[in-house]
Every structure is written in C-alpha cells, then in structure tokens.
Amino acid sequence: xxxxxxxxxxxxxxxxxxxxxxxxxxxxxxxxxxxxxxxxxxxxxxxxxxxxxxxxxxxxxxxxxxxxxxxxxxxxxxxxxxxxxxxxxxxxxxxxxxxxxxxxxxxxxxxxxxxxxxxxxxxxxxxxxxxxxxxxxxxxxxxxxxxxxxxxxxxxxxxxxxxxxxxxxxxxxxxxxxxxxxxxxxxxxxxxxxxxxxxxxxxxxxxxxxxxxxxxxxxxxxxxxxxxxxxxxxxxxxxxxxxxxxxxxxxxxxxxxxxxxxxxxxxxxxxxxxxxxxxxxxxxxxxxxxxxxxxxxxxxxxxxxxxxxxxxxxxxxxxxxxxxxxxxxxxxxxxxxxxxxxxxxxxxxxxxxxxxxxxxxx
Amino acid sequence: xxxxxxxxxxxxxxxxxxxxxxxxxxxxxxxxxxxxxxxxxxxxxxxxxxxxxxxxxxxxxxxxxxxxxxxxxxxxxxxxxxxxxxxxxxxxxxxxxxxxxxxxxxxxxxxxxxxxxxxxxxxxxxxxxxxxxxxxxxxxxxxxxxxxxxxxxxxxxxxxxxxxxxxxxxxxxxxxxxxxxxxxxxxxxxxxxxxxxxxxxxxxxxxxxxxxxxxxxxxxxxxxxxxxxxxxxxxxxxxxxxxxxxxxxxxxxxxxxxxxxxxxxxxxxxxxxxxxxxxxxxxxxxxxxxxxxx
Numbered sequence: 001x002x003x004x005x006x007x008x009x010x011x012x013x014x015x016x017x018x019x020x021x022x023x024x025x026x027x028x029x030x031x032x033x034x035x036x037x038x039x040x041x042x043x044x045x046x047x048x049x050x051x052x053x054x055x056x057x058x059x060x061x062x063x064x065x066x067x068x069x070x071x072x073x074x075x076x077x078x079x080x081x082x083x084x085x086x087x088x089x090x091x092x093x094x095x096x097x098x099x100x101x102x103x104x105x106x107x108x109x110x111x112x113x114x115x116x117x118x119x120x121x122x123x124x125x126x127x128x129x130x131x132x133x134x135x136x137x138x139x140x141x142x143x144x145x146x147x148x149x150x151x152x153x154x155x156x157x158x159x160x161x162x163x164x165x166x167x168x169x170x171x172x173x174x175x176x177x178x179x180x181x182x183x184x185x186x187x188x189x190x191x192x193x194x195x196x197x198x199x200x201x202x203x204x205x206x207x208x209x210x211x212x213x214x215x216x217x218x219x220x221x222x223x224x225x226x227x228x229x230x231x232x233x234x235x236x237x238x239x240x241x242x243x244x245x246x247x248x249x250x251x252x253x254x255x256x257x258x259x260x261x262x263x264x265x266x267x268x269x270x271x272x273x274x275x276x277x278x279x280x281x282x283x284x285x286x287x288x289x290x291x292x293x294x295x296x297x298x299x300x301x302x303x304x305x306x307x308x309x310x311x312x313x314x315x316x317x318x319x320x321x322x323x324x325x326x327x328x329x330x331x332x333x334x335x336x337x338x339x340x341x342x343x344x345x346x347x348x349x350x351x352x353x354x355x356x357x358x359x360x361x362x
Numbered sequence: 363x364x365x366x367x368x369x370x371x372x373x374x375x376x377x378x379x380x381x382x383x384x385x386x387x388x389x390x391x392x393x394x395x396x397x398x399x400x401x402x403x404x405x406x407x408x409x410x411x412x413x414x415x416x417x418x419x420x421x422x423x424x425x426x427x428x429x430x431x432x433x434x435x436x437x438x439x440x441x442x443x444x445x446x447x448x449x450x451x452x453x454x455x456x457x458x459x460x461x462x463x464x465x466x467x468x469x470x471x472x473x474x475x476x477x478x479x480x481x482x483x484x485x486x487x488x489x490x491x492x493x494x495x496x497x498x499x500x501x502x503x504x505x506x507x508x509x510x511x512x513x514x515x516x517x518x519x520x521x522x523x524x525x526x527x528x529x530x531x532x533x534x535x536x537x538x539x540x541x542x543x544x545x546x547x548x549x550x551x552x553x554x555x556x557x558x559x560x561x562x563x564x565x566x567x568x569x570x571x572x573x574x575x576x577x578x579x580x581x582x583x584x585x586x587x588x589x590x591x592x593x594x595x596x597x598x599x600x601x602x603x604x605x606x607x608x609x610x611x612x613x614x615x616x617x618x619x620x621x622x623x624x625x626x627x628x629x630x631x632x633x634x635x636x637x638x639x640x641x642x643x644x645x646x647x648x649x650x651x652x653x654x655x656x
Binding site: 050052072073077078079085086087088098099150 | 546548549551552553554555556557558559562566567570571
C-alpha cells in the first residue's frame with residue numbers, strides 16, 4: 001500500500017503536448033478512478049505511473065519515492081491491460097506465475113502461490129489451459145491473477161472491462177471492488193465508462209484534453225459538477241445543459257421561457273448555461289406562465305423508468321420519469337426545483353457558485 | 363440461373379489463374395518432367411535418340427564416393443548457413459525493434475544484400491577474403507598461411523558459407539523485424555511489469571512468439587542454401603579446393619554442362635529434389651510441433 005503523488009506531470013509526443021501539467025495526490029489504499037473520453041490522456045497518465053511511458057516534465061512519486069527514472073519492475077506496480085496482454089504460449093499457471101519465476105522464487109513455493117491465487121479468482125480447473133482456450137472473462141481473471149500474485153503496492157487498471165460483454169462487465173466490476181476491499185491496495189482505474197467510475201471509485205478524477213476537470217467523490221462529481229464538461233459526461237443519461245441568458249439576479253431565460261434559479265447575483269444579460277439532471281425535471285399538469293415546456297419526440301421505456309427525449313430552448317434534453325407514467329410525445333410542461341439547477345459560465349464552462357457576482361457580457 | 367452463373371465463373375476463374383498456371387507449368391513442371399525423363403534414359407552427348415536405362419543413372423550416382431561427399435558438404439552448408447543467417451538476423455532484429463536511433467536506416471541497409479545477385483556477392487567476397495590483398499590479409503601477416511581459401515578446403519568452405527549467410531541475413535531480418543513489430547505491445551509491456559528485463563523478455567516472450575516466422579525462415583534458408591548457392595560457388599571456389607565446396611547443385615552443373623553428362627546430372631537433380639522435399643516434410647512433422655501459432 002502506497003500513496004501516489006503526481007506533481008506537474010506533462011507528456012509530449014514531439015511538439016504535441018497531450019498531458020498539460022497534472023497535479024494529483026492519491027492516498028494509500030484509495031480506489032481512484034480516472035474518467036475521461038478517449039484521447040483525454042488518462043491511459044497515458046496510467047502508463048507514466050507504470051513506467052511504460054516516459055515523463056516529459058514533472059515527477060511521480062510512489063510511496064514517497066520519485067520513480068521518474070525507475071524501470072517498471074522497480075516501481076512495485078501491477079497492471080491489468082484492456083486486451084488482457086496474456087502470454088499466448090504459456091499456460092494459465094505459467095502466466096500467473098511468470099513474475100515469480102522472473103523473481104527467482106523456488107518452484108514449490110511458486111506452484112503453491114499459483115494454486116492459491118487460482119482458487120481466489122475462480123480459475124481452479126483451468127490452470128493447465130492456454131489463453132486461447134479461455135473465454136474473455138476467464139482471460140481477464142488470469143490477467144487479474146497475474147497482478148495479484150505479485151502482491152504489489154499499487155494496482156493499475158487500464159480499461160480492463162472494456163472488452164467484456166455487459167453482464168460480465170458488471171460481474172467483474174463487483175469482483176474488482178471486492179478485491180480492493182479485501183486487500184486495500186492502492187488502485188488506479190482508468191475508464192471512459194461513467195457507470196464503472198461512479199460504482200468503483202472512492203475518488204474520481206475527471207480528465208478532459210489532458211487537463212483535470214474535477215477531483216472528488218462520485219457524489220460530489222455527480223451533484224456538484226465543476227464544469228459543463230463534467231455535467232455532460234457524468235450520469236446516465238447525463239445532465240441536460242441549455243444555453244441561457246440572465247434576466248435578473250435569480251431568473252434566466254432561454255427560447256422565450258423563464259426559469260427561477262437560486263440567487264447567484266447574476267447580472268442582467270450575462271450569458272450562461274443552465275444544467276439540470278433528467279431526474280430533477282418533473283412533468284407538471286399545469287405550466288407556470290413562461291415556464292419551461294419541452295417538446296418530447298421520443299419515449300424510451302426502460303422498465304424501471306421511462307426516458308422522455310425532446311428539445312428545450314434549442315438543446316436536446318432528457319426527462320426521466322417513473323415507470324407507469326403516461327407522458328407521450330408533444331409539449332411537456334416541466335417543473336425544476338431551483339436547488340436542482342446548476343449554472344455554468346458560458347465562456348469558461350466553469351460552475352457558478354450561488355451568489356457569485358458575474359459581470360454582464362459585452 | 364445458378365448453373366449458368368457457375369459456368370461463367372469457371373471461365374472467368376480459369377482466365378484469372380491461367381497466367382500463373384502457365385508460368386508454373388513452363389518453368390517448373392515441364393523442366394521437372396524433362397529432368398525425370400532424362401534421369402531414366404541415356405542422353406547421347408551429341409544428340410540422337412534416348413535410350414531407356416531404368417535406374418542405371420541413379421546406381422551410378424550412388425556408387426560415386428564423390429557424390430556422397432557433396433551430399434555431406436551440402437547438408438553441412440545448409441545447417442551452417444541457416445544457423446548463421448537466421449541467428450544473426452534474429453539478434454539484429456531484436457535490437458532494431460528496440461527502436462534504436464536510425465533503425466529505419468538499418469532496416470534498409472540490412473535488406474540490401476538480398477537484392478545483390480549471388481555472383482556479385484561472390485565477387486565481393488573474393489576480394490574481401492583474398493589471402494594476400496583482402497581485409498583478412500592482415501591475419502596472414504601475423505600468422506603466415508593461416509587464411510587461404512584457394513588452398514585450404516575449410517577456409518574455402520567458411521568463405522562460401524559466410525557469403526550465402528550474408529546474403530540471407532537481410533532477408534531474414536526484414537521478416538523477423540516485421541513479425542516482432544506485429545507482436546502485441548502490451549504483452550511485452552506486461553512482461554516488463556512482471557519484472558522481466560530486456561534480455562529476459564526477448565528470450566521468454568519474443569523468441570517463442572516468433573517461432574512461426576522462424577519456422578518459415580528455416581525452410582526458406584535451407585532450401586535457398588541447397589539450390590541458390592550455385593552462382594556464389596561458381597564465382598569464388600568452383601567447388602574446390604580439392605572438392606571441399608563441391609555442393610550438390612554445383613556438382614550437377616559440372617556433370618551436366620562441363621562433362622556433358624545430362625543423364626547423370628538429371629538423376630542428381632531428382633535426388634536433390636527428393637532431398638529437399640524430404641527435409642521439408644520432416645520439418646513440418648517434427649519442428650512445427652514446437653511452433654506457437656497465436
């Protein structure tokens with residue numbers, strides 16, 4: 001168990017910089033998920049921690065020791081890759097035990113530990129098979145076993161569930177979290193799947209285009225997204241975001257409609273983005289005068305809930321209602337509690353804290 | 363409808379494969395059949411009718427001690443060249459794959475020798491290994507008479523072996539490097555995470571995963587050393603000194619075109635062909651079991 005400190009880390013390929021000065025600290029025993037769209041630099045960051053990618057600038061310390069110049073094997077990290085990266089010519093047992101073999105662990109002890117790990121990850125009868133004879137889920141287990149047997153200080157996961165089908169993905173997700181709860185090893189998990197991120201993380205790092213958008217618990221990130229990007233990326237379906245203009249200190253307008261928001265000290269004419277979660281928009285029978293009315297054109301019934309898709313103030317929006325409700329296509333008056341409304345600066349995309357004083361846009 | 367379409371496809375298919383079939387037939391099956399015919403007949407040196415003699419030509423070939431010597435030399439040559447050419451190419455490819463500075467230039471220059479005709483290789487090696495004027499002449503200054511391929515059979519054998527290997531290294535290198543770069547990068551990285559150093563990763567992962575390519579190169583190199591070494595030997599040693607470099611293919615040439623004994627040469631060709639087929643079968647049966655296909 002070790003903490004990880006990332007100080008001013010940059011990564012450039014030639015003249016193109018992909019990671020722009022990250023400062024992060026992961027506590028010992030913490031399960032950190034790095035979430036971001038593809039190409040945001042999340043895998044690059046993980047590979048820099050692992051030592052598979054050089055660090056252009058800044059430094060990374062694991063357990064208080066700067067590892068910039070250390071080889072991957074000297075860093076005490078174990079990694080699980082997206083495509084499993086098993087050794088195709090070795091059996092499951094040889095795959096799992098390879099690290100011990102390289103480390104010169106005597107054969108008897110090696111076999112004992114392979115059997116032990118094989119049992120703990122449910123690969124008991126499969127130790128003599130080759131990777132080609134295993135299913136995707138079994139291969140991923142072997143990859144996990146290979147990481148576990150080394151008893152590393154840090155687990156690194158590079159989108160390990162992306163190649164699995166939906167059912168298996170949920171199952172492995174639960175197993176990974178249980179494994180962490182049992183062993184308490186510091187884990188860094190990279191994914192673009194926000195459900196994985198929300199369910200696994202003690203702490204979430206949202207990355208976009210090589211910069212940190214937000215760091216916080218899943219709860220914080222979900223309920224107080226730090227930027228328009230985070231709002232639109234986290235959540236399934238994500239938050240609705242509509243461009244708007246301030247009409248008064250606690251009123252915004254968009255598309256001729258009005259919405260009351262908590263007092264933000266808005267200046268008349270300031271350009272903003274208004275966000276609300278699909279579950280926070282409540283259909284009402286009677287529309288308030290000038291209140292928001294969405295034009296619903298598609299209904300998705302998911303069994304436990306219904307998603308009403310349509311347009312509001314020039315943006316695509318989703319309204320989530322309980323199962324059994326009967327709203328169909330057509331105009332749908334909405335009621336949105338002021339406390340459920342998030343405001344973002346139209347230009348910077350940053351979250352506006354209530355009562356912040358904003359200058360009117362020119 | 364179905365029938366008609368099939369009929370038209372057949373003609374089209376035939377038209378497409380005809381040029382290739384024609385080439386294979388004219389330059390492979392026809393000469394092979396001709397050689398097989400000559401091998402069981404007696405061909406008069408100055409023309410005229412052939413006389414059927416059954417296996418008499420083969421009996422004459424196998425009764426000749428010189429022939430068995432050439433078989434031995436050919437086998438030694440094949441094993442030696444293949445070991446040197448594949449081994450050296452493997453080492454070069456493993457290190458070029460590390461992405462050393464200028465590896466594109468290496469790749470280009472390493473492949474060049476394969477584009478050089480064997481006769482030109484031979485000529486070059488004659489100069490380089492010339493005992494009195496070449497690069498190795500220095501050895502003779504220190505230990506006089508140590509290196510002289512014109513007099514010493516072993517020296518001559520080493521000379522042609524190096525020439526043939528040098529020609530094949532680049533070819534092998536290109537195949538091995540391409541295969542190395544096709545290996546999944548994360549597998550190698552996983553081994554790095556597992557604590558294996560560079561050399562350990564080469565030995566435990568890259569070489570086993572290269573076995574399909576190595577197996578292919580093994581067959582190509584062995585076959586090439588049997589059939590393609592003619593020009594090299596003709597330019598450097600002429601099979602000498604004292605028959606030390608008299609490989610099977612060169613003996614066929616000497617017997618057929620110098621001694622004008624077509625029948626004897628044809629019989630030897632048949633034996634050589636059978637030997638290569640046999641070796642290939644053995645390799646598929648024995649060696650391929652150790653190949654890891656992904």
